[in-house]
Amino acid sequence: xxxxxxxxxxxxxxxxxxxxxxxxxxxxxxxxxxxxxxxxxxxxxxxxxxxxxxxxxxxxxxxxxxxxxxxxxxxxxxxxxxxxxxxxxxxxxxxxxxxxxxxxxxxxxxxxxxxxxxxxxxxxxxxxxxxxxxxxxxxxxxxxxxxxxxxxxxxxxxxxxxxxxxxxxxxxxxxxxxxxxxxxxxxxxxxxxxxxxxxxxxxxxxxxxxxxxxxxxxxxxxxxxxxxxxxxxxxxxxxxxxxxxxxxxxxxxxxxxxxxxxxxxxxxxxxxxxxxxx
Amino acid sequence: xxxxxxxxxxxxxxxxxxxxxxxxxxxxxxxxxxxxxxxxxxxxxxxxxxxxxxxxxxxxxxxxxxxxxxxxxxxxxxxxxxxxxxxxxxxxxxxxxxxxxxxxxxxxxxxxxxxxxxxxxxxxxxxxxxxxxxxxxxxxxxxxxxxxxxxxxxxxxxxxxxxxxxxxxxxxxxxxxxxxxxxxxxxxxxxxxxxxxxxxxxxxxxxxxxxxxxxxxxxxxxxxxxxxxxxxxxxxxxxxxxxxxxxxxxxxxxxxxxxxxxxxxxxxxxxxxxxxxxxxxxxxxxxxxxxxxxxxxxxxxxxxxxxxxxxxxxxxxxxxxxxxxxxxxxxx
Ligand SMILES: [Mg+2]
Numbered sequence: 001x002x003x004x005x006x007x008x009x010x011x012x013x014x015x016x017x018x019x020x021x022x023x024x025x026x027x028x029x030x031x032x033x034x035x036x037x038x039x040x041x042x043x044x045x046x047x048x049x050x051x052x053x054x055x056x057x058x059x060x061x062x063x064x065x066x067x068x069x070x071x072x073x074x075x076x077x078x079x080x081x082x083x084x085x086x087x088x089x090x091x092x093x094x095x096x097x098x099x100x101x102x103x104x105x106x107x108x109x110x111x112x113x114x115x116x117x118x119x120x121x122x123x124x125x126x127x128x129x130x131x132x133x134x135x136x137x138x139x140x141x142x143x144x145x146x147x148x149x150x151x152x153x154x155x156x157x158x159x160x161x162x163x164x165x166x167x168x169x170x171x172x173x174x175x176x177x178x179x180x181x182x183x184x185x186x187x188x189x190x191x192x193x194x195x196x197x198x199x200x201x202x203x204x205x206x207x208x209x210x211x212x213x214x215x216x217x218x219x220x221x222x223x224x225x226x227x228x229x230x231x232x233x234x235x236x237x238x239x240x241x242x243x244x245x246x247x248x249x250x251x252x253x254x255x256x257x258x259x260x261x262x263x264x265x266x267x268x269x270x271x272x273x274x275x276x277x278x
Numbered sequence: 279x280x281x282x283x284x285x286x287x288x289x290x291x292x293x294x295x296x297x298x299x300x301x302x303x304x305x306x307x308x309x310x311x312x313x314x315x316x317x318x319x320x321x322x323x324x325x326x327x328x329x330x331x332x333x334x335x336x337x338x339x340x341x342x343x344x345x346x347x348x349x350x351x352x353x354x355x356x357x358x359x360x361x362x363x364x365x366x367x368x369x370x371x372x373x374x375x376x377x378x379x380x381x382x383x384x385x386x387x388x389x390x391x392x393x394x395x396x397x398x399x400x401x402x403x404x405x406x407x408x409x410x411x412x413x414x415x416x417x418x419x420x421x422x423x424x425x426x427x428x429x430x431x432x433x434x435x436x437x438x439x440x441x442x443x444x445x446x447x448x449x450x451x452x453x454x455x456x457x458x459x460x461x462x463x464x465x466x467x468x469x470x471x472x473x474x475x476x477x478x479x480x481x482x483x484x485x486x487x488x489x490x491x492x493x494x495x496x497x498x499x500x501x502x503x504x505x506x507x508x509x510x511x512x513x514x515x516x517x518x519x520x521x522x523x524x525x526x527x528x529x530x531x532x533x534x535x536x537x538x539x540x541x542x543x544x545x546x547x548x549x550x551x552x553x554x555x556x557x558x559x560x561x562x563x564x565x566x567x568x569x570x571x572x573x574x575x576x577x578x579x580x581x582x583x584x585x586x587x588x589x590x591x592x593x594x595x596x597x598x599x600x601x602x603x604x605x606x607x608x609x610x
Contacts, residue, residue, distance in 0.1 A: 058369060105396060112367065113396040116387055122357045123392055126364020129349060133325075133370070153388075156357035163352075 002045050007212045009274055010080070011041050015240045016267045017076040017086065023260045025092040027101060031237040031250040033073035035176040035209070036143060039233055040077045042215040043141060052082050055109060061138050062127050064112050066120020067145035067174060068102040069252075075099065075107070083109035118151025120144065121171055125157045128169040128228075139222070140169045147179025150188045155200070161228040162201025170219065170229040171202075174209065176237035180251050197230040209233025241266055286465060286587040287504075291597040294504045295468055303469040306444040306462040306497075307405055311336035313448040314373055318347050324452065325349060325365060327374045329358040334464075335375040335405050355380045359388035359402070366398035371452060378404025378420035378461055379411070386426055393457045394432040400458075401451040407437070407461045408496065408547030409576070412585040420461075421576050425552025427459050428525050435525045436478070437461040437546075439499035440469050443522050446476035454478070463497045463547070465586060470499060470520065481528040483535070487515030490604055491535050491569075494545035495521045495554055497586075498574075498595050502545050505600035514608065524554050529561045536562050541570040541607040545595060550575040570607045574600065 014037050022028030048061045065074055079086035091097035098106040102115030114120055124142040131138055161169050181187045194204045203223035207214040223229040238244030241263040255263055318324035327349045332341050341348045351358045355376050362374035381404050393400045404423060411418035427435050434456060438444040444462065451458040473482045485506050492502035499520045506516040517535045521527065536542050544555035555573030562571065574595060582592045590596055594603055
């Protein structure tokens with residue numbers, strides 16, 4: 001298994017590559033891709049029993065990215081996992097490309113077509129019920145945005161997941177506190193979020209969504225037998241690039257040449273600062 | 279307390295049906311539920327998913343016989359379809375059952391994205407469709423579902439006209455690895471004349487004639503058939519087509535019969551916008567054939583209050599109404 005240090009390096013590389021392909025395609029959901037990078041890193045490198053070889057296996061773990069707009073970081077991570085060559089992302093959002101600006105099953109490694117918000121949790125609950133019916137031991141993970149939680153379908157599924165005691169289901173909320181209009185607290189406040197999930201019958205843990213160890217601990221096993229797990233991952237939108245952090249316009253901002261050069265220089269400096277061993 | 283529902287058929291229509299040797303069948307919804315129970319009994323991957331709809335879906339016996347194979351989601355149609363898609367993606371043969379009015383409206387985005395676009399071969403079962411709920415009114419009518427669902431890629435739409443078509447459609451949907459929308463009403467139906475074996479992509483030609491053509495689906499087909507029989511007494515012979523599959527529509531058969539007809543009438547338990555009639559109109563116009571043409575359905579207005587029978591009669595969906603409309607269309 002990769003060390004924490006090695007994962008720290010991967011997170012920086014993923015952020016660099018995410019920006020590279022957003023810059024190349026001239027479009028992308030930059031801030032949210034950067035806020036969920038560490039979550040995807042830990043999921044794919046530590047937690048999920050998924051690989052290009054096992055992807056057709058019925059017993060594989062499932063990952064459904066409900067916040068489908070943060071697709072650029074997912075595409076980078078799937079390339080790193082060997083589902084395809086990263087250079088294929090040169091066609092991202094280009095004419096006739098399979099790489100649409102949201103996840104689709106045409107891309108190896110993607111489970112479901114997502115992007116309309118409020119869909120991933122119901123689908124994941126269905127997969128988890130299927131796993132229970134078959135006594136299968138796979139787990140199901142879905143990544144939700146904090147703004148996304150205003151969609152009522154999430155709460156229909158939250159109710160059903162507790163009703164069916166889906167402890168094989170884990171919902172991770174990329175709680176970056178921003179959405180396209182501004183602060184989630186001002187647009188449509190969803191706090192107290194942990195208490196909401198608890199009241200729906202979920203086991204809940206709030207963590208630092210950029211901390212590899214906290215993510216690993218929270219995701220390694222279900223939080224509680226007989227309950228679905230909600231991980232409230234406190235994150236920073238635009239994480240890793242100083243001028244993008246917590247700035248709403250980077251929701252789907254594309255960096256200028258100068259901004260891109262500065263972002264790369266910050267990420268490369270951080271990479272250089274890592275110990276040599278990893 | 280509700281008033282006794284008037285018959286869908288006048289005395290004359292019942293006589294005409296008897297003259298054709300038609301026998302009374304059951305409600306399609308009951309045939310659906312029986313067929314699904316048979317399928318599920320021999321295959322534990324067959325699941326019914328319900329949204330507090332097992333009673334209206336005639337699935338209480340299913341739930342009693344196979345409690346492990348029914349997934350209840352409560353009154354939550356979006357979740358119904360999302361969960362059905364997830365179950366389908368792990369290899370379950372899923373029938374998601376809910377009143378058509380809610381299924382094809384509230385859960386429309388889940389149908390579009392989670393079932394059709396993600397290509398999860400769920401069978402969506404719209405029950406008590408059209409104006410089956412009668413006087414319960416517009417909230418409970420589904421007069422939009424053909425139109426809404428026809429505009430979604432990768433979704434078959436099937437509205438069976440009798441117990442034979444209903445059973446065959448359920449079996450076909452169970453075997454197809456494709457998203458399907460099945461639409462059932464709850465009225466007891468006549469068994470229509472037998473034809474060759476059911477083919478899911480094909481219309482059924484129930485009666486052949488030289489002058490005109492009726493194209494209908496669902497619970498309106500019987501009325502078109504009776505109208506054709508009545509017209510024959512006046513020397514006018516008609517084709518009667520049951521088109522259970524509105525998408526894909528069997529254009530080849532429809533066009534070959536329409537081409538030799540002086541007039542074509544389509545009949546459906548749906549708003550005249552965007553349903554079977556407009557699907558046929560598009561075919562006919564693009565084939566550059568030019569019969570007189572009329573779409574019979576529910577007009578774009580608040581539907582009159584009444585039972586399904588009242589509503590059908592009010593809008594001319596009856597033996598008498600359809601034969602008169604055809605006579606008017608055939609006038610020189
Ligand atoms: Mg957010």
